[in-house]
Amino acid sequence: MKEEIFVTKPYLPPKEEYMEYLDKIWETRHLTNHGPFLMEFTDQLCELLDVDNCLPMTNGHMALEMTIQAFKLTGEVITTPYTFASTTHAIVRNGLTPVFCDVRESDCTMDPDKIEALITDKTSAIVPVHVYGMPCDVKAIDAIAKKHNLKVIYDAAHAFGETIDGESIVHFGDASMFSFHATKCFTSIEGGCSVVNDQDLMLRIYQLHNFGIMNEESVAYVGANAKMNEFQAAMGLCNLKHFDEITVQRKAVVDLYMKLLAGVKGIRLLDYNNEHIKFNYSYFPIFIDKDEFGMSRDEVYDYLLKNGIHARKYFYPITSEFECYQDSGFRGDVSIAKRLSTMVLTLPLYPDLATDIVERICELLKTAGKKGKLK
Numbered sequence: 001m002k003e004e005i006f007v008t009k010p011y012l013p014p015k016e017e018y019m020e021y022l023d024k025i026w027e028t029r030h031l032t033n034h035g036p037f038l039m040e041f042t043d044q045l046c047e048l049l050d051v052d053n054c055l056p057m058t059n060g061h062m063a064l065e066m067t068i069q070a071f072k073l074t075g076e077v078i079t080t081p082y083t084f085a086s087t088t089h090a091i092v093r094n095g096l097t098p099v100f101c102d103v104r105e106s107d108c109t110m111d112p113d114k115i116e117a118l119i120t121d122k123t124s125a126i127v128p129v130h131v132y133g134m135p136c137d138v139k140a141i142d143a144i145a146k147k148h149n150l151k152v153i154y155d156a157a158h159a160f161g162e163t164i165d166g167e168s169i170v171h172f173g174d175a176s177m178f179s180f181h182a183t184k185c186f187t188s189i190e191g192g193c194s195v196v197n198d199q200d201l202m203l204r205i206y207q208l209h210n211f212g213i214m215n216e217e218s219v220a221y222v223g224a225n226a227k228m229n230e231f232q233a234a235m236g237l238c239n240l241k242h243f244d245e246i247t248v249q250r251k252a253v254v255d256l257y258m259k260l261l262a263g264v265k266g267i268r269l270l271d272y273n274n275e276h277i278k279f280n281y282s283y284f285p286i287f288i289d290k291d292e293f294g295m296s297r298d299e300v301y302d303y304l305l306k307n308g309i310h311a312r313k314y315f316y317p318i319t320s321e322f323e324c325y326q327d328s329g330f331r332g333d334v335s336i337a338k339r340l341s342t343m344v345l346t347l348p349l350y351p352d353l354a355t356d357i358v359e360r361i362c363e364l365l366k367t368a369g370k371k372g373k374l375k
């Protein structure tokens with residue numbers, strides 16, 4: 001039987017390590033609500049992220065939604081559509097109007113040169129995305145936000161553990177959130193985390209994520225339930241121990257892809273040769289130019305699939321093209337994001353992806369290109 005290769009494979013720690021935590025949970029019966037593993041996980045995350053406070057939650061989407069809610073924003077929020085559904089949904093579900101800014105061709109993040117033209121007197125915040133773990137131009141974005149008195153909330157779902165010039169990526173902007181979903185580079189099964197540099201806001205997010213409850217007799221906000229449970233926190237604690245080692249393994253896979261695909265006509269790769277950034281090597285997208293490569297992205301996708309390789313079209317379609325937003329009238333020219341979304345293919349990447357499989361994928365890609373041209 002031919003082995004099917006998927007775009008990702010969730011990381012799991014050695015089973016015995018998780019079982020030790022389970023034994024303790026069975027002893028204490030503390031399953032959720034401010035449990036000891038959650039406290040320990042929170043402390044370790046603060047240390048890794050170099051912050052005083054952070055709040056792990058049940059998933060990344062709720063972390064984003066509640067973080068946005070805590071700022072009590074109004075009107076319009078500038079964001080990009082070249083992302084996962086969560087980013088745009090979190091804005092809309094807060095009763096805010098997304099205004100779409102185009103992305104940079106080079107790294108698919110928000111183009112700072114195109115932000116100011118979108119700002120109106122209704123704009124209250126910017127929600128950029130560190131897509132694929134490619135950090136946004138945080139300095140330019142933060143400068144624009146300061147000038148116009150706007151909040152900056154980073155969707156850092158893909159950027160866990162990264163640094164810019166040695167600074168934790170959460171030190172930029174007013175807030176950031178991460179996702180610890182099973183498919184992400186660091187996982188707590190489902191999970192996420194909100195990081196805000198303001199103590200009062202962090203407290204408000206804490207209250208929001210527990211129904212807006214202040215104390216036994218007072219409920220101050222229309223909150224929801226986004227608490228992380230002890231089973232998730234335990235998985236997070238186990239996986240944190242292995243995060244450095246799996247990042248090294250991911251880097252080796254990325255390095256091999258880069259080496260084998262360098263110079264293939266019609267395939268563009270992201271630039272990981274940036275000494276200012278410590279990457280987490282979350283994803284490996286390639287951008288296929290149909291005319292130069294001789295085959296369209298969709299044809300390459302089908303070709304790989306026939307050979308047992310499940311690549312993914314991350315991110316296609318862009319969120320502004322979603323069915324649910326068709327009649328929304330959200331504004332913004334996103335022609336580059338739209339074009340990139342028709343070219344992108346995200347290749348399999350996980351820590352123990354074998355060298356010979358990466359070689360096979362690259363070989364398939366190279367022959368696909370030639371085949372296309374022969375037609």
Ligand SMILES: *Cc1c(COP(=O)(O)O)cnc(C)c1O
Binds near residue numbers: 191
């Ligand atoms: C995964 C993801 C989220 C949401 O995180 P979940 O943990 O899946 O809820 C938000 N934004 C982006 C860009 C993501 O990839």
